[in-house]
Amino acid sequence: MITEFSEQNFLAFTREHEWGADIQVEQQLSSGITMQIWDSGVVVFTPAQETAALDLILSCAVHGDETAPIEICDELIENIRSGRLQLGCRVMFLIANPAAINIGKRFVEENMNRLFSGVHSKGEGLVNRERERAKAIEGYVGKFFHSAPSGVRQRLHYDMHTAIRDSKHEKFAVYPFTHGAPYKKQQLQLLQQLDVPVVLLHDGPTTTFSYFSVNEFNADAFTLELGKVKPFGENDMQRFAKTKKQLVRLLTEGPVLDHEFAADALQIYKVQRSINRTQEDFRLHFPDDVANFTPFSLGDVLATDGENAIPVETEGEAVIFPNAKVAIGQRALLTVLPIPAEQLALQ
Ligand SMILES: O=C(O)CCC(=O)N[C@@H](CCC(=O)O)C(=O)O
Numbered sequence: 001m002i003t004e005f006s007e008q009n010f011l012a013f014t015r016e017h018e019w020g021a022d023i024q025v026e027q028q029l030s031s032g033i034t035m036q037i038w039d040s041g042v043v044v045f046t047p048a049q050e051t052a053a054l055d056l057i058l059s060c061a062v063h064g065d066e067t068a069p070i071e072i073c074d075e076l077i078e079n080i081r082s083g084r085l086q087l088g089c090r091v092m093f094l095i096a097n098p099a100a101i102n103i104g105k106r107f108v109e110e111n112m113n114r115l116f117s118g119v120h121s122k123g124e125g126l127v128n129r130e131r132e133r134a135k136a137i138e139g140y141v142g143k144f145f146h147s148a149p150s151g152v153r154q155r156l157h158y159d160m161h162t163a164i165r166d167s168k169h170e171k172f173a174v175y176p177f178t179h180g181a182p183y184k185k186q187q188l189q190l191l192q193q194l195d196v197p198v199v200l201l202h203d204g205p206t207t208t209f210s211y212f213s214v215n216e217f218n219a220d221a222f223t224l225e226l227g228k229v230k231p232f233g234e235n236d237m238q239r240f241a242k243t244k245k246q247l248v249r250l251l252t253e254g255p256v257l258d259h260e261f262a263a264d265a266l267q268i269y270k271v272q273r274s275i276n277r278t279q280e281d282f283r284l285h286f287p288d289d290v291a292n293f294t295p296f297s298l299g300d301v302l303a304t305d306g307e308n309a310i311p312v313e314t315e316g317e318a319v320i321f322p323n324a325k326v327a328i329g330q331r332a333l334l335t336v337l338p339i340p341a342e343q344l345a346l347q
């Protein structure tokens with residue numbers, strides 16, 4: 001078992017231990033911050049004194065080829081370790097799928113973002129490393145939230161991704177299903193401060209990581225889409241400068257709002273339909289360079305699933321995350337419609 005950690009770089013260590021490490025580290029950094037390493041890719045920092053009663057999770061690499069969020073987390077982790085970044089809240093960083101990072105692919109055997117909320121343990125005989133890792137990650141999230149000091153605290157989780165396609169909105173957030181609870185102005189405004197002013201509201205439970213944190217732990221949790229999938233070294237990190245600055249502010253000051261809530265600063269979409277691939281022969285009827293949020297017209301056919309044509313049902317229905325190559329039974333695309341932010345039930 002590893003009990004001391006003096007490696008140069010946490011991400012490099014994580015990539016050397018693809019499916020976990022026998023590691024139990026608790027170290028006091030010279031800044032006074034306590035660093036605990038619970039597994040490969042799982043590190044918790046606790047400041048000597050909190051400025052915000054916040055338990056923050058920053059996760060990346062649920063999809064291994066989405067490198068920009070990995071680079072962002074790497075920089076934040078190393079800045080905390082070196083003392084360059086002063087911490088005001090508890091934070092757990094999760095680098096979810098190191099083996100997929102190493103092969104530069106979305107996943108090794110199974111899409112991890114379809115395995116949360118217990119799906120990892122469903123399906124007789126279905127065992128693989130991603131399922132084991134998703135289960136372990138669920139445990140770490142529970143351990144992190146449950147080991148917080150007592151008192152009134154806020155739980156926040158940003159699960160950071162990048163999208164396969166170009167997007168008419170470079171950065172957008174997915175607000176998981178709230179089961180009818182009003183959407184939170186504070187959270188929408190924090191997203192805007194993160195340079196993510198476009199928000200997509202899910203219409204039902206999903207098996208994603210962010211929904212798991214919302215549903216199991218009552219956290220405010222979001223999937224953040226921060227740009228387009230690119231290999232390491234090809235991300236223009238300038239495009240993430242505002243997002244990184246806000247993450248640093250959250251880490252040092254907590255969830256401070258810059259101004260009053262302004263609904264007109266946001267662009268809101270709701271999920272209209274979730275279209276699954278059910279047949280071997282599933283085809284999209286538009287090219288790969290059609291960007292996310294491209295609207296279609298009545299009369300257009302979006303896809304064919306075996307013999308079934310899937311036409312546009314509502315004028316202006318726009319497509320998000322189209323992917324004909326998903327496993328049978330899984331979501332092959334979402335359609336969305338813009339809605340006025342003024343129409344939202346807010347609190
Ligand atoms: O660009 C794509 O097709 C996928 C990008 C991505 O990984 N998106 C997440 C969204 C998760 C959510 O709906 O909250 C995913 O598909 O897992």
Ligand SMILES: [Zn+2]
Binds near residue numbers: 062063066161162
């Ligand atoms: Zn992703």
